[in-house]
Each structure stands twice: as structure tokens, then as C-alpha cells.
Amino acid sequence: MGDIKPIHYKIHLEPDLKKFHFTGKVELILEVPSPASEVSLNILELAIWRCGLTGQGQSEACSFSVDPRQEEMKIVFPRPVSGEVCLIIDYVGEINNRMAGFYRSRYVRDGKEKYAAVTQFEESDARRAFPCFDHPAMKATFEVEMIIDGDLTAISNTDIAEEKPMEDGRKLVRFERTPRMSTYLVFFGVGEFEFIQDPGEVLIRVAAVPGKAQQGKYSLEFLRKALTFCEEYYGIQYPLSKLDLIAIADFAFGAMENWGAITFRENLVLHEPDKISKAGEERMCVVIAHELAHQWFGNLVTPEDWKYLWLNESFATYFGYRVVDHYYPEWDVWEQFLQGQTQVALDRDALHETFSIEIPGGDHVVINASTAPIIYNKGGSVLRQVEGYVGKEAFREGLRLYLRKYQYLCASSRDLWDALEAVSAKPVSKMMSNWVGQPGFPMVSVEREGDNLRMNQRRFTYLDAPSDQEWLIPVSVRVFYGDGRSKETTTLLDSKSALLDIGAGAVAYKLNDGQSGFYRVQYRDEANLKELGELIANGRLPPVDRWGIQDDLYAMVKRGDARMQEYLEFLAHYVEENVSLPLSGIAANLHHAFIVQQGISRKKVASVGRAFFERVLENIGYEPGPQDRHTTSILRDQLLWHAALYGSVKAEEFCMSQFSLLLKEQKVHPNIQKSVMQVGAACGGRDTFEWFVGKIKSSESEHERMNMLIAMGCFKDGKVLERVKRYVLEEVPDRNKAIPIGIMSENPAAIPSLWDWFQANLQAIERFHPVLYERVIAALVPICGLGREEEVRSFFQEYMRKQEKLKDVVKLSLEKLEVHSRMRRARKTSLQDERISGLLH
Numbered sequence: 001m002g003d004i005k006p007i008h009y010k011i012h013l014e015p016d017l018k019k020f021h022f023t024g025k026v027e028l029i030l031e032v033p034s035p036a037s038e039v040s041l042n043i044l045e046l047a048i049w050r051c052g053l054t055g056q057g058q059s060e061a062c063s064f065s066v067d068p069r070q071e072e073m074k075i076v077f078p079r080p081v082s083g084e085v086c087l088i089i090d091y092v093g094e095i096n097n098r099m100a101g102f103y104r105s106r107y108v109r110d111g112k113e114k115y116a117a118v119t120q121f122e123e124s125d126a127r128r129a130f131p132c133f134d135h136p137a138m139k140a141t142f143e144v145e146m147i148i149d150g151d152l153t154a155i156s157n158t159d160i161a162e163e164k165p166m167e168d169g170r171k172l173v174r175f176e177r178t179p180r181m182s183t184y185l186v187f188f189g190v191g192e193f194e195f196i197q198d199p200g201e202v203l204i205r206v207a208a209v210p211g212k213a214q215q216g217k218y219s220l221e222f223l224r225k226a227l228t229f230c231e232e233y234y235g236i237q238y239p240l241s242k243l244d245l246i247a248i249a250d251f252a253f254g255a256m257e258n259w260g261a262i263t264f265r266e267n268l269v270l271h272e273p274d275k276i277s278k279a280g281e282e283r284m285c286v287v288i289a290h291e292l293a294h295q296w297f298g299n300l301v302t303p304e305d306w307k308y309l310w311l312n313e314s315f316a317t318y319f320g321y322r323v324v325d326h327y328y329p330e331w332d333v334w335e336q337f338l339q340g341q342t343q344v345a346l347d348r349d350a351l352h353e354t355f356s357i358e359i360p361g362g363d364h365v366v367i368n369a370s371t372a373p374i375i376y377n378k379g380g381s382v383l384r385q386v387e388g389y390v391g392k393e394a395f396r397e398g399l400r401l402y403l404r405k406y407q408y409l410c411a412s413s414r415d416l417w418d419a420l421e422a423v424s425a426k427p428v429s430k431m432m433s434n435w436v437g438q439p440g441f442p443m444v445s446v447e448r449e450g451d452n453l454r455m456n457q458r459r460f461t462y463l464d465a466p467s468d469q470e471w472l473i474p475v476s477v478r479v480f481y482g483d484g485r486s487k488e489t490t491t492l493l494d495s496k497s498a499l500l501d502i503g504a505g506a507v508a509y510k511l512n513d514g515q516s517g518f519y520r521v522q523y524r525d526e527a528n529l530k531e532l533g534e535l536i537a538n539g540r541l542p543p544v545d546r547w548g549i550q551d552d553l554y555a556m557v558k559r560g561d562a563r564m565q566e567y568l569e570f571l572a573h574y575v576e577e578n579v580s581l582p583l584s585g586i587a588a589n590l591h592h593a594f595i596v597q598q599g600i601s602r603k604k605v606a607s608v609g610r611a612f613f614e615r616v617l618e619n620i621g622y623e624p625g626p627q628d629r630h631t632t633s634i635l636r637d638q639l640l641w642h643a644a645l646y647g648s649v650k651a652e653e654f655c656m657s658q659f660s661l662l663l664k665e666q667k668v669h670p671n672i673q674k675s676v677m678q679v680g681a682a683c684g685g686r687d688t689f690e691w692f693v694g695k696i697k698s699s700e701s702e703h704e705r706m707n708m709l710i711a712m713g714c715f716k717d718g719k720v721l722e723r724v725k726r727y728v729l730e731e732v733p734d735r736n737k738a739i740p741i742g743i744m745s746e747n748p749a750a751i752p753s754l755w756d757w758f759q760a761n762l763q764a765i766e767r768f769h770p771v772l773y774e775r776v777i778a779a780l781v782p783i784c785g786l787g788r789e790e791e792v793r794s795f796f797q798e799y800m801r802k803q804e805k806l807k808d809v810v811k812l813s814l815e816k817l818e819v820h821s822r823m824r825r826a827r828k829t830s831l832q833d834e835r836i837s838g839l840l841h
């Protein structure tokens with residue numbers, strides 16, 4: 001495209017919601033620095049019927065050609081042009097049903113099928129709605145106008161500048177000019193929207209289909225708080241005069257940060273008090289805060305290339321939690337960050353099939369099951385590590401400097417490091433480049449050498465392989481002494497191996513004190529691990545460290561450095577545990593072990609889990625209570641299901657008594673509705689399935705529908721499971737198809753037949769939204785491929801020849817399958833050990 005740049009787009013659209021197509025006209029002002037005879041724009045699935053050059057009241061036709069493979073149209077000017085040039089392009093397009101570009105969103109109102117037309121452009125789908133320079137660095141201003149039916153409402157990034165009726169009963173709606181921004185952040189939508197609003201200095205609103213806007217009150221109130229926090233923290237006012245949260249019925253992702261017009265799945269912005277759980281409320285707030293942070297990180301300062309997408313997503317992830325913690329400290333969201341973000345990132349990044357946070361190549365990056373845990377979860381976790389390193393004040397000042405300097409422009413990682421370095425006077429670039437610029441993360445192995453600790457670092461991968469990678473690791477160690485004291489020591493581990501003096505009289509030591517570092521710890525002294533166990537049992541370690549020790553140990557089991565039996569035995573130290581974070585960490589690891597293992601190994605995990613969680617449930621109570629901590633409410637819903645899954649009669653009886661209330665249309669507390677329905681399905685048959693089908697059809701709540709789809713994945717009855725699978729393909733809307741499939745791939749009754757079902761229905765499953773199709777592969781292959789590894793591998797070898805885009809997700813799924821296969825084999829060996837030792841006794 002040379003140096004030609006866009007300056008301004010005027011976009012005129014006439015959508016037809018009955019025929020699902022639209023006509024469009026773009027007037028694009030270009031800056032052409034030196035005489036040029038042609039220019040290329042991105043387009044996809046648009047039919048261009050006229051293209052011309054205008055100026056001084058005249059219009060000249062341009063010839064053009066379209067290359068669908070490159071997603072480009074080449075425009076040839078009638079003569080070489082330079083300076084400011086205006087192109088006019090007329091075209092038509094389809095309002096598609098693929099949840100990308102300009103698409104239709106279906107909903108039912110008063111028993112009638114209705115549609116809205118909305119946009120989703122990130123990363124590269126603006127080209128499906130208008131010809132453009134579809135790259136984040138190609139910023140321009142935008143002016144959108146739409147001609148729509150008189151009884152409909154249009155929404156775009158900015159406020160309405162003018163609305164006037166037309167003679168044919170339609171109306172023209174013209175929006176204010178936007179600031180300089182990237183194409184992927186443009187939004188326009190038309191439908192029967194209804195609003196609630198809070199007029200402040202910035203007008204904030206929630207938009208939804210008629211009858212639902214009132215459910216946006218909770219979000220609106222939280223948005224006002226979050227906006228206050230962000231403006232204060234970043235030191236830059238939100239620049240537009242309005243900000244909408246728009247509930248969209250059909251939406252492939254969770255939410256999208258379009259400037260001034262943030263779109264959401266309905267369950268993440270609409271709130272019905274008797275349907276939504278504490279976990280659901282927290283997720284709403286975290287997502288709203290995440291999308292709001294993007295209004296600065298992404299919208300105001302934009303990555304100069306997709307390679308730096310982490311500058312958007314890592315910050316939005318981090319501030320999603322930071323803002324919620326500010327207003328609801330009693331929710332303990334930083335603790336949950338460890339299990340929900342850091343743990344997921346450590347697990348994902350422990351594969352060889354991974355990449356750096358700064359994505360190599362970067363041209364065609366998509367956010368999917370492969371990339372999201374790295375650029376969101378790992379990126380957010382590494383930012384916590386940076387904040388720990390430079391200090392809270394310097395972190396904030398550095399971010400303010402960075403945002404001020406690059407507002408309305410683009411930036412790269414380097415620009416951020418420079419800002420942090422300028423305010424902290426610490427070598428941030430050196431420290432961060434090896435966390436952001438190389439794949440994977442380290443494991444620190446530690447053992448005693450007299451009064452010193454010997455620490456060695458190497459890359460942590462589940463499947464071992466030689467590696468000479470190194471990191472600059474800020475290591476914090478808490479040392480415990482015989483007299484009951486403890487002391488924290490920090491050091492920067494900047495070589496493969498180092499000694500740390502901990503003085504005389506130490507009885508135990510814990511690395512990664514407070515768990516703010518992104519690395520695994522391997523304790524080579526069995527005696528130390530035993531002492532740590534005692535400290536856990538006596539409650540002398542904080543919850544985050546109790547969580548971290550068992551999680552590192554389980555990672556060693558997955559790596560083959562420790563046996564499952566050791567992990568299960570170590571859990572004895574947690575018998576008095578009553579804090580949610582360690583308990584939910586243990587629950588997640590036991591659940592993983594339960595699914596991967598089989599036969600008596602699985603039974604053993606179940607028996608440990610059953611005893612463990614029955615005790616916890618006795619402690620916290622099976623019934624939700626008014627005094628419950630926020631995290632206890634979330635934990636109970638998880639443990640009721642796990643305990644029942646592991647054969648707890650008490651948990652099952654309790655849930656079934658609650659489920660019978662649901663069947664009688666009576667109320668069940670929203671904080672346990674999910675587990676109650678899961679157990680209801682697991683114990684139910686055909687009638688229960690029919691009940692779910694009817695209930696999903698009549699439910700108006702997306703939160704409730706999603707819970708029921710989760711429950712549907714939990715049936716044990718083989719015949720019913722066949723019906724569930726048919727129902728998923730035939731009845732469930734695209735946006736939710738991956739939910740029950742993901743749950744079935746964790747259901748021992750469903751696992752054995754899922755791989756055959758996947759192959760038999762491949763064509764239908766391939767038609768899912770690409771991100772959701774990848775999610776299905778990532779859920780299914782690592783578990784359902786167990787026992788038929790060769791078959792699965794050779795299937796994908798063949799399949800990937802025609803599905804090149806799936807390469808990353810397939811490779812990581814096959815690697816996870818290998819890790820799981822090894823875990824099963826290791827169990828066989830250790831069982832033989834037990835038999836031998838049994839003979840000796």
C-alpha cells in the first residue's frame with residue numbers, strides 16, 4: 001500500500017433486516033504523499049459496483065479488480081494522483097449469520113422470531129462491512145450514517161448528530177465524527193434497542209432488546225464506578241461524550257471493546273437477581289472492567305501491529321481484576337486471579353507448542369484457544385510481576401506517561417518499557433524482554449546446601465527436552481526458623497544456578513512467597529516439603545502459598561517428576577483447610593486426575609475427593625447462607641457437583657431434593673442452581689432431558705440457559721447422551737454449541753463415544769464459528785483421544801493438510817494428549833510398585 005494513508009471515512013449504510021443484505025457507500029479521504037497510480041484496500045465478501053475519484057465537483061471512474069484470496073481490491077486511478085484524494089466506493093453486502101463482520105443476531109420476542117444487525121470486527125473483519133485499510137496502525141476518523149426503518153434504533157461509536165425522517169417512512173441517522181481510531185473498533189448496529197441510562201459528564205447507557213434493558217441496572221451502576229476509577233488511575237478523561245454497553249443475543253465471544261459501544265453476550269451485562277450466582281456477578285464486573293480498560297489500552301493507544309496485541313489484552317485482564325478489587329475487596333479477586341488466570345497460563349505455557357507473549361509474525365493473529373491463555377492470562381500475570389518489581393507508584397506513573405505520550409497513536413512493547421524505566425530507574429527492558437519475547441517460563445529447583453539454598457533454573461515443560469533458555473527471575477523466599485520466626489528474602493536469579501544465604505537455624509523455606517512470580521518451584525529436599533506440609537496443617541502459611549505448594553506439586557506429577565500417590569498423600573496436610581483458594585485449586589487438580597485416570601486409579605482419586613469435600617461441605621454447609629463469604633458461595637457450587645461426581649450420597653441427596661423443587665417450578669438459591677442441575681442431569685433420564693429442553697426454550701435468561709447447557713453435558717444415561725449430542729447440533733444456537741460438548745469431554749460416561757461422534761459429524765462441527773470449533777478440538781482431543789492415540793494422531797495428520805489454520809490448536813491438543821497418556825502409564829508402573837511392596841510386607 002506504499003505510504004498512502006487513510007484520513008477519514010464517511011460510511012453510509014442502508015441495511016435491510018428482512019432480506020439480510022445492505023447497500024453501502026464509502027467516501028474515503030486518503031493522504032497520498034507522492035504521485036501514485038493505484039491503491040489496495042481490504043475487502044471480503046462485498047460486491048463492489050462502482051468506484052470513483054472525486055474532487056472539485058467532478059467525479060472520474062476508477063477501474064478496479066478484486067483478489068478474494070488476498071482479501072483485497074486494487075483500485076487504479078485514472079491518472080497518477082497525490083495530496084489529499086477522495087475515493088467513493090458503492091457496494092452491497094450480506095448481513096451474514098456467522099457472528100463476524102456485519103451480522104444478524106436472532107432473538108425471540110412475544111413468541112416471534114426477530115433480528116438485529118450488529119458488527120464484530122476484531123481482528124480483521126471490518127473488511128466484511130466496508131472497504132478499508134484493515135490494520136490497527138491505519139488510524140483515521142469515521143463518520144457513520146444509516147438509513148433504517150422508522151421504528152428501529154441505530155447505535156454507533158459516538159452520539160447521534162442528526163436524525164431526520166425520510167419520505168418513504170424510513171429515517172436517516174447520522175453519528176458524530178469519531179476520534180482517530182482503528183477499523184477493528186468501529187461499531188454500528190440497528191434493531192429494536194431499548195435503553196436505560198445514567199447521565200453524568202459522560203452519558204452511560206445499557207442497550208438491550210425490548211423488555212430487557214431494566215436488567216442492565218447492575219452493570220450500569222458498576223460501570224459508573226469503574227469509569228471513575230479508570231479516569232483517576234490513568235489520569236486521562238474518557239474522550240467520548242457517551243459510552244454504551246450493548247447486550248447482543250448472538251455473540252461469539254464474551255464482549256468486545258468497540259470505542260463507546262461495547263458489545264456483550266447477554267449473560268455478561270444483564271442481571272436477574274433470582275437467576276444469577278455470585279460467580280456470575282463477579283464475572284460480569286470483571287468483564288465490564290476489562291472492556292472499559294480497553295478504552296485506554298487499545299482504543300486510545302493501539303498496538304502498532306497485532307504482534308503487540310498483548311498491550312491490549314494483558315492490561316485489560318490485569319485491570320479487570322484491579323478495578324473489581326478496588327470496589328469489592330471482600331470478594332478476594334486477586335486470590336481468584338491465581339486460579340483463574342495464572343494457573344491456566346502456567347498450564348498452557350508448559351507445552352512445547354507455545355509462543356511468546358509478543359506473538360512472532362503477528363500478521364494474522366487470532367484470539368483463540370491457543371493464543372488467549374498466553375496474551376490474556378500469562379500477560380496479565382507477568383504484569384503483576386512487573387508491578388511487584390517496580391512498585392505500585394512507579395507502575396502507575398509509568399502507565400500514565402505511556403498513555404499520555406501515545407494517545408490517538410500506536411505503540412510497541414519497547415515504548416511501554418521505556419516509560420516504566422523512565423519513572424522507576426530500574427532495568428525494566430532487560431527484565432521484561434525475556435518474559436515477553438521468549439516462549440515458556442522457568443522452573444526453579446531448590447535444595448539446601450548448609451546454610452544456603454542452591455537454586456537452579458531451567459525451562460518448565462511437561463514433556464522434558466533440552467533447553468538453554470534463561471530468565472531474569474525475581475525470586476522471593478520466605479524462610480522459617482526454629483523459634484517460630486519467619487523472614488522474607490528477595491533476589492534476582494540471573495544465571496542458571498545461584499546460592500542464597502538463608503542463615504543458620506532455618507527449618508523450612510517457601511519459594512515464590514505470595515505467589516506473584518510466574519514460575520514453578522521444585523523442592524528437591526523431601527524434608528523441606530514435609531516441613532511445609534506441617535506449616536500448611538498448622539495454618540502458618542497464607543492461603544496463596546498453601547494454594548501454590550500443592551499446585552506446583554501437581555505440576556510435577558504432570559511432568560512425571562512426582563507420583564500421583566505423593567500428591568494425594570500430601571493433601572492430608574489440608575485436612576483442616578477452610579479457605580476457598582487452596583480448596584478450589586485442589587478441586588481442579590483432583591478433577592483433572594479423575595478424568596485422566598481410569599479403573600482403580602480413578603476410583604482412588606474419587607475416594608480421596610469424596611471424603612475431602614464431604615468434610616468441607618459439612619463445614620461450610622450444603623445450603624447457601626446469608627453470612628457466606630463471596631468465595632464460599634462460588635466454592636460450594638463447585639464442590640457439590642464434584643462431591644456428587646465422586647459418589648457422595650449426601651451431596652447427591654441434597655442436590656436431588658433441590659432439583660425436585662426446580663421440577664415443581666419452585667425456587668432454588670441462584671448460588672447452587674448450576675450444581676443442582678448438573679446432579680439432576682447426572683441422575684436423570686429421558687424425562688429430565690425433555691424438561692431441560694422445554695425449560696431452555698421458554699427461558700429468557702442467557703445465564704440460566706448456559707447453566708442448563710452445562711447440566712446437559714452431565715447425563716450418565718447413554719441413550720440420553722445420544723439425544724443431547726443430536727440436540728446440540730440441531731437446536732442449540734451456534735454461540736452456545738461448544739458449551740455442552742466441552743462438558744461432555746469431562747464426563748466419564750460420555751468420553752468413550754465422543755471421538756467417534758466428532759468424526760461422524762465433522763462437517764456439521766466444522767461449520768461452527770472458527771473460535772468455537774477450535775474450542776471443541778481443544779476440549780475433546782486431550783481426553784477423548786486417550787487409549788486411541790495413534791488413530792487420533794493419524795487422523796489429524798491427514799486433516800491438517802486441508803485445515804492449515806487449525807495447526808496451533810491441533811498441535812497443542814495432541815501434546816496435551818501425550819502428557820495425559822504418560823500420566824496413565826505412570827500410574828500403571830506405580831501400581832506394580834505397590835503390589836511388589838505389598839508382597840514384601
Ligand SMILES: [Zn+2]
Nearest residue numbers: 290294313316
Ligand atoms: Zn480484551
